[in-house]
Amino acid sequence: MALSRLSSRxxxxxxxxAAAFPTTLRRHxxxxxxxxxxxxxxxxTSHLVEPPSRAVETSSSELLSFFRDMALMRRMEIAADSLYxxxxxxxxxxLYDGQEAVAIGMEAAITRRDAIITSYRxxxxxxxxxxxxxxxxxxxxxxxxxxSKGKGGSMHFYKKDASFYGGHGIVGAQAPLxxxxxxxxxxxxxxxxxxxxxxxxxxxxxxxxxxxxxxALWDLPAVLVCENNHYGMGTAEWRSAxxxxxxxxxxxxxxxxxxxxxxxxxxxxCKFAKEHALKNGxxxxxxxxxxxxxxxxxxxxxxxxxxxxxxxxxxxxxxxxRVRKLxxxxxxxxxxxxxxxxxxVRKEVDAAVAQAKESPIPEPSDLxxxxxxxxxxxxxxxxxRKELRATLP
Amino acid sequence: xxxxxxxxxxxxxATALSTFNPKKLxxxxxxxxxxxxxxxxxxxxxxxxxxxxxxxxxxxxxxxKLIANAAVATKAEESSAPTGTGHELLxxxxxxxxxxxxxxxxxxxCVMGEDVGHYGGSYKVTKGLADKFGDLRVLDTxxxxxxxxxxxxxxxxxxxxxxxxxxNMGFLLLAFNxxxxxxGMLHYTSGGQFTIPVVIRGPGGVGRQLGAEHSQRLESYFxxxxxxxxxACSTPYNAKGLMKAAIRSENPVILFEHVLLxxxxxxxxxxxxxxxxxxxxxxxxxxxxxxxxxxxxxxHVMQAAKTLVNKGYDPxxxxxxxxxxxxxxxxxxxxxxxxxxxxxxxxxxxxxxxASLTAAxxxxxxxxxxxxxxxxxxxxxxxxxxxxxEEWTVVQPAQIVTAVEQLCQ
Numbered sequence: 001m002a003l004s005r006l007s008s009r010x011x012x013x014x015x016x017x018a019a020a021f022p023t024t025l026r027r028h029x030x031x032x033x034x035x036x037x038x039x040x041x042x043x044x045t046s047h048l049v050e051p052p053s054r055a056v057e058t059s060s061s062e063l064l065s066f067f068r069d070m071a072l073m074r075r076m077e078i079a080a081d082s083l084y085x086x087x088x089x090x091x092x093x094x095l096y097d098g099q100e101a102v103a104i105g106m107e108a109a110i111t112r113r114d115a116i117i118t119s120y121r122x123x124x125x126x127x128x129x130x131x132x133x134x135x136x137x138x139x140x141x142x143x144x145x146x147x148s149k150g151k152g153g154s155m156h157f158y159k160k161d162a163s164f165y166g167g168h169g170i171v172g173a174q175a176p177l178x179x180x181x182x183x184x185x186x187x188x189x190x191x192x193x194x195x196x197x198x199x200x201x202x203x204x205x206x207x208x209x210x211x212x213x214x215x216a217l218w219d220l221p222a223v224l225v226c227e228n229n230h231y232g233m234g235t236a237e238w239r240s241a242x243x244x245x246x247x248x249x250x251x252x253x254x255x256x257x258x259x260x261x262x263x264x265x266x267x268x269x270c271k272f273a274k275e276h277a278l279k280n281g282x283x284x285x286x287x288x289x290x291x292x293x294x295x296x297x298x299x300x301x302x303x304x305x306x307x308x309x310x311x312x313x314x315x316x317x318x319x320x321x322r323v324r325k326l327x328x329x330x331x332x333x334x335x336x337x338x339x340x341x342x343x344x345v346r347k348e349v350d351a352a353v354a355q356a357k358e359s360p361i362p363e364p365s366d367l368x369x370x371x372x373x374x375x376x377x378x379x380x381x382x383x384x385r386k387e388l389r390a391t392l393p
Numbered sequence: 394x395x396x397x398x399x400x401x402x403x404x405x406x407a408t409a410l411s412t413f414n415p416k417k418l419x420x421x422x423x424x425x426x427x428x429x430x431x432x433x434x435x436x437x438x439x440x441x442x443x444x445x446x447x448x449x450x451x452x453x454x455x456x457x458k459l460i461a462n463a464a465v466a467t468k469a470e471e472s473s474a475p476t477g478t479g480h481e482l483l484x485x486x487x488x489x490x491x492x493x494x495x496x497x498x499x500x501x502x503c504v505m506g507e508d509v510g511h512y513g514g515s516y517k518v519t520k521g522l523a524d525k526f527g528d529l530r531v532l533d534t535x536x537x538x539x540x541x542x543x544x545x546x547x548x549x550x551x552x553x554x555x556x557x558x559x560x561n562m563g564f565l566l567l568a569f570n571x572x573x574x575x576x577g578m579l580h581y582t583s584g585g586q587f588t589i590p591v592v593i594r595g596p597g598g599v600g601r602q603l604g605a606e607h608s609q610r611l612e613s614y615f616x617x618x619x620x621x622x623x624x625a626c627s628t629p630y631n632a633k634g635l636m637k638a639a640i641r642s643e644n645p646v647i648l649f650e651h652v653l654l655x656x657x658x659x660x661x662x663x664x665x666x667x668x669x670x671x672x673x674x675x676x677x678x679x680x681x682x683x684x685x686x687x688x689x690x691x692x693h694v695m696q697a698a699k700t701l702v703n704k705g706y707d708p709x710x711x712x713x714x715x716x717x718x719x720x721x722x723x724x725x726x727x728x729x730x731x732x733x734x735x736x737x738x739x740x741x742x743x744x745x746x747x748a749s750l751t752a753a754x755x756x757x758x759x760x761x762x763x764x765x766x767x768x769x770x771x772x773x774x775x776x777x778x779x780x781x782x783e784e785w786t787v788v789q790p791a792q793i794v795t796a797v798e799q800l801c802q
Contacts, residue, residue, distance in 0.1 A: 149585070165587075179543070180547020184552070184553045187530075210541075
């Protein structure tokens with residue numbers, strides 16, 4: 001097995017791939033946690049606040065886990081692509097490949113008590129919060145073993161025990177919800193923050209500014225993260241926003257612009273933002289990122305941008321390649337070992353897909369469950385109560 | 394007198410007590426073998442929905458229903474002997490009492506809305522609460538319905554129980570996306586992971602020359618949203634009871650108040666009580682015709698009922714209270730007794746609560762009807778400012794009398 005041939009440079013204890021159906025992102029625990037300092041690709045640009053330093057502390061175990069988790073996310077999205085084309089996934093499917101660094105970097109900086117809420121491009125965020133690829137694929141294929149029991153779909157992944165609040169189909173509607181999560185955290189004095197993710201398209205929604213005003217007014221521990229992939233579906237940011245400096249659009253709310261393809265920069269920014277939000281109220285993070293796929297599976301993604309642009313970004317800024325280069329240059333693992341890790345990940349994903357394909361589809365009675373909590377027997381039949389409680393003569 | 398299991402809350406049946414009130418009723422000969430329905434005013438049982446507990450006491454009202462005079466918002470008549478000592482208050486005070494009791498009881502309950510805090514509420518429903526509970530629990534929001542409704546829903550996802558006030562129900566149109574997609578559907582789309590125990594409340598309905606945009610009946614627009622419950626209060630008694638039940642419910646509840654009913658006065662019990670969210674209220678039992686109504690139209694109906702009684706009719710008046718889901722049990726019992734139905738509502742003709750109720754009754758009780766279901770609704774027009782025009786927009790007692798006469802031919 002390739003794993004056993006890893007050198008003792010990093011005394012990694014890779015968990016053996018014995019489990020038939022691994023379900024969660026496995027952090028490979030390395031005993032080597034000696035800090036490595038890496039500089040971010042770009043300095044941070046800031047608005048109304050002192051930017052954090054470019055030097056990020058990390059460790060070989062963290063870098064390896066970044067690599068593996070991002071590879072898993074990438075693989076999952078590509079598998080979802082094939083499944084969609086095979087018509088096993090229907091409806092809308094918004095893929096996150098290219099943007100993995102945002103999800104991964106954020107997780108590295110926060111705890112599971114901090115809340116995350118995002119839009120419909122939520123598969124990888126779900127994984128980052130500890131969701132399993134089996135649950136993800138099941139949900140995408142509409143099976144009962146899915147994270148929302150098959151009733152939500154691609155745009156409605158949730159994981160309550162990990163404080164992942166979804167998964168929302170309407171652009172920008174998660175911004176007020178995120179404020180509500182932050183409000184509840186403040187109300188219950190939880191010392192946790194809420195990361196509300198939205199895109200460059202949603203940045204023009206009025207409700208976002210309403211939410212910003214509220215958050216700033218009441219010093220809510222909210223971090224608003226604009227995942228700027230430069231295209232709101234087919235409309236480029238320069239065509240939809242008068243001011244595409246999204247980190248500045250908070251006006252009285254401080255902002256930070258981050259290279260969203262650099263997982264370490266994201267980690268640094270999120271750490272900084274969390275500290276800020278707990279003390280001073282909301283802050284905006286603009287993650288400069290890029291999606292390789294189109295807006296969704298129905299969008300080829302090449303009518304409004306050139307293929308050269310896409311491949312250019314992939315060559316120069318790909319998040320996984322960046323971490324790969326870091327790992328190799330710091331002698332944490334060899335190229336071959338990383339390739340083997342990717343193969344392993346691919347096997348995992350294939351196994352999860354296969355298992356999900358075998359999972360049961362929901363029963364007809366599931367149509368009526370979970371509409372109301374403990375309501376009206378166990379089912380709801382529209383506005384009328386079907387069940388008459390006493391017999392009438 | 395029969396103890397009857399009343400078709401009450403979905404979760405955990407609450408047994409109901411009934412007592413015979415000799416003052417009220419003539420025992421009419423029943424055409425069918427219905428058990429003595431006349432022995433029961435109406436049953437108010439604990440809303441066991443929220444946490445399954447039956448802590449709230451069961452109350453039975455004895456006093457006569459309020460009959461409003463020509464000007465709706467006036468003092469109601471007191472008639473029969475009240476239960477205990479009780480205390481008299483106005484409807485908005487009853488709402489406030491209910492809200493305050495629930496806030497005392499559960500620290501997760503909070504209020505948010507425009508001018509609910511320092512100003513005391515535009516209709517004084519939240520008066521004094523900010524002083525008592527502080528600014529975080531009684532939150533003055535900026536004017537951003539979409540955002541603060543969404544905020545309340547987000548907070549509810551974590552376990553808080555916000556009471557979101559729309560200063561006028563019509564303003565909640567701005568929050569429709571949040572109410573429909575997030576409030577109503579999150580429990581379902583998350584596979585049951587999140588509950589949204591919010592209460593969305595506010596005054597709606599046609600007031601006194603408030604103009605078209607401030608006289609809307611949002612119950613017609615919200616009724617299709619899956620996953621929410623809607624109730625409409627009409628008396629201080631059921632206002633307090635429904636407010637408490639709505640707060641305790643794990644489901645999102647929209648509580649419709651009416652601008653013109655806030656100053657109704659009534660004596661309510663001193664003891665704690667809750668009204669059942671899914672239950673209709675029997676206002677006046679009768680034999681000839683079932684009149685279904687809710688909110689302000691109840692008073693127009695009762696006024697018409699006085700005229701009808703003088704003319705020799707015996708209408709049964711039911712305040713449906715629960716707009717979603719309908720209490721088809723109570724309604725069905727009544728239809729099976731009287732065989733004629735008149736619905737009197739304030740919604741517009743097209744797509745209102747009456748339209749849905751007509752369909753529901755036709756579907757379920759068609760065999761028991763001797764005449765088609767008649768529905769009196771407001772006209773399909775924006776509510777005009779001019780007083781006379783506004784009067785013609787909504788259903789007036791004279792029209793109700795005519796309709797009953799027509800149905801009972």
